[in-house]
Amino acid sequence: MVAFFYHDNKDTPENFTDEHSSGTPVTVERLKQLGVLYYYVTSNEQLNSIAKARNYKNRDEITLNLDSFNGDLGAFNAKMAQFYKEHYHEDEEIRYIVDGEGYFDVRDVGDQWIRAKLNAGDMLILPAGIYHRFTLSSAQKNIKAVRLFKDEPKWEAINRDTDKVTEARSDYVRGIAV
Template identity: 65%
Template sequence: MVTAYYHDDKDTPENFTDAHNSGEPVSLAELEKIGVLYYNVKTTEELDSLASKRNYKNRDVVNLNLAAFNNDIEAYTAKMKQFYKEHYHEDEEIRYIVEGEGYFDVRNKDDRWIRTRLQPNDLLILPAGIYHRFTLTSELKQVKAVRLFQDEPKWEAINRDLGKNSAARTEYLETISA
């Protein structure tokens, strides 16, 4: 079962994979208010059923660990920094954790980070346009996840520091302000 809480905002380039638990829990209902959906999925059949209901036609598997980068610590570190840079996507982001664990951080209406710790069987859906970031945990430093897509698999991040508000971002903001 996912754990969600407010981030303590004390991360540095050296410790961003630590828990950073402020001690303030966040409920699944609070996540839903900002469009973030959580499911505990135990079987492939359950995953297939959810994919069908939400019209996800494609999927792939991503492995994040040092071995996946041929033990090239520089390439691995660069990829982890890329995922941790605050961004949003034009499409929903759907991740189902098969092995390992990681943190998804999402911004709430007040622009405060909420950290979710995902472990095997956890599936998180982030709406298009929500600012977020991802990192592995400092304990395991690896994850295997299924990514689901409504169309062809793609991963295009729009970094916050660009200041770009696409239609997806504008629509998201309208959704959470209602």
């Protein structure tokens, strides 16, 4: 079941896949104010309808678990650490969860983390320029997701610690400031 809440900010390199709920819920309406959209998708027809309405032309499927790294725990842990590093993209990030469980964290305007706990059927759309990060949940350490794209995917993660500000980031900040 989907849940949105403020992160407790008590994560460490050893426990960042734990829930970390502060106990303060966040509404879907609050997420919309940040440009984050949530859908619960119950069929391929609904998924295709959303994709068509938002002009998504391409998609692929990704599975993240230890098996998808041929049991290489070092490679798996390195990829999870990379995904958990705070970053943004110049394109929307769209994920539809087919199976498993994971967390997307997004920054609100007060620079606090909001955590979205996603399961099968959940779809999250993050706007270009929003700082975010992702991790699997410690309960499952497995996720299968469909990724959707308007054009060819742009995979460049622009990490916050680089202080790089692109047009996508500037547009995002201006858009939520109104």
